[in-house]
Amino acid sequence: MLRAYKHNENHILCEIPLEQLEKGSWINCAAPDTAELTKLNELTGIPVDSLQTALDREERSHVELEDDYIFVVVNTPVVLETDAYDALPLGIFITRQFFVTVCLETNTVIQKFLNNSFTSFQTYKKTRFLFQILSQASSSFLFYLQQIYKQTDVIETQVRKSLQNKELLRLLELQKSLTYFNFALHANENVMERLMRLRNSPLPSLLKMYEEDEDLLEDVIIENKQALEMAEI
Numbered sequence: 001m002l003r004a005y006k007h008n009e010n011h012i013l014c015e016i017p018l019e020q021l022e023k024g025s026w027i028n029c030a031a032p033d034t035a036e037l038t039k040l041n042e043l044t045g046i047p048v049d050s051l052q053t054a055l056d057r058e059e060r061s062h063v064e065l066e067d068d069y070i071f072v073v074v075n076t077p078v079v080l081e082t083d084a085y086d087a088l089p090l091g092i093f094i095t096r097q098f099f100v101t102v103c104l105e106t107n108t109v110i111q112k113f114l115n116n117s118f119t120s121f122q123t124y125k126k127t128r129f130l131f132q133i134l135s136q137a138s139s140s141f142l143f144y145l146q147q148i149y150k151q152t153d154v155i156e157t158q159v160r161k162s163l164q165n166k167e168l169l170r171l172l173e174l175q176k177s178l179t180y181f182n183f184a185l186h187a188n189e190n191v192m193e194r195l196m197r198l199r200n201s202p203l204p205s206l207l208k209m210y211e212e213d214e215d216l217l218e219d220v221i222i223e224n225k226q227a228l229e230m231a232e233i
Contacts, residue, residue, distance in 0.1 A: 001106075002029050002036040005114070006123050013116050013123070018043065021098070024124030028110060029102045044069075044100055046093055054091020054102040061089070061187035063194045070094040070206050072130065074191055075184035076109045076137045077144045083151060083170045085144055085177035087184030090137075092130060094206050099126045101133075109136045127209055131216045134192060138223040141185060145230045148174050182231045185224060192221045 004016050006025045016025065021043060029040055032055070041048050046069055053059055054073060064071040072094075075087040090107055093100035101110055113121055113133070121132055152174055158167050196217055199209050209217075 002027070002032060002040060004028075011122070013114070013121075023097050025097075026099045026101070026123040026129070028114070029100070030106045030110070031104060032102070040100070040102075044093070044095055044098055046095065046100065050093075051091070051102055054089065054093075055104045057089065057104055059089040059091075061184070061191045063191055068095060072191060072195075074134060074137055075188050076107055077140045077181065077184075078105075078108070079144070083173045083177075085148070086180050090133070092133065094126050094130065096206060099123060099129055109133060109140055112136055127207055127213050128216065131195075131213060131220060134188070135216065135220045135223065137188065138185075138220055138227055141181060141227040142223065142230065145178075145181065145227060148177060149230075178231055182228070185228045185231060189221070189224055189228065192217065192224060196221065 002018065004018050004021055004025050004027045005013050006016050006022065008014050016022075018027075018039070021027070027040065027043065029036060029051075032040070032051075037048050037051050040046065040051060050064075050071060054071075059073050061073050061075050063073075070093070072092040073089050074092065076090050078086050078088040080086055088104065088107065090109065091100075091102040093102070101107075103110065110133070113136075121129060123129065152171065155167050155170050155174075195207075196214075198207060199214055
């Protein structure tokens with residue numbers, strides 16, 4: 001799926017035809033096929049191999065600074081099934097013209113922006129948009145960690161009443177999910193700290209960071225640390 005969006009003069013997010021892309025547009029690419037990746041390359045100039053990197057399920061969170069674009073990979077939580085969670089890489093590209101998101105499957109974090117859940121979100125405020133995605137990823141991790149906490153509490157009560165393999169296996173599945181989350185949150189922390197360090201260096205022209213952006217990133221780092229502490233507990 002390859003679609004483009006832009007806020008109109010009334011600050012409402014609208015889908016626009018790919019043929020009518022203009023500066024400040026957001027291109028979202030979920031579960032793309034080869035033809036869509038080629039089309040995305042033609043529209044943005046981002047190399048296909050970089051786009052494919054964002055589709056690697058095992059890709060670690062990191063930041064790459066290129067001449068024509070900034071490439072950020074961040075982990076987002078995903079529900080596999082009952083009692084099973086994992087982390088899914090989300091690729092974010094900031095070019096001089098567009099904001100691009102690429103993911104192996106439909107991403108719940110991105111979906112919240114598509115649903116117009118954020119009144120302060122604007123496609124053309126690319127640095128702010130990046131930090132808002134990081135914020136929503138951290139919030140989602142916290143939400144699912146709270147769900148794991150509740151599930152664990154219920155299962156432990158059941159285990160005390162009757163030692164059944166089914167309940168023990170559920171606990172093991174949740175423990176595995178916590179391991180995935182812990183790894184993903186640490187990797188995201190490295191990305192956030194790298195982005196924060198950019199404010200003290202000559203910033204790339206593609207990443208304009210204003211005071212309110214720095215404040216937002218600081219809040220996101222705190223929220224991510226809270227999620228890490230909860231996972232470790």
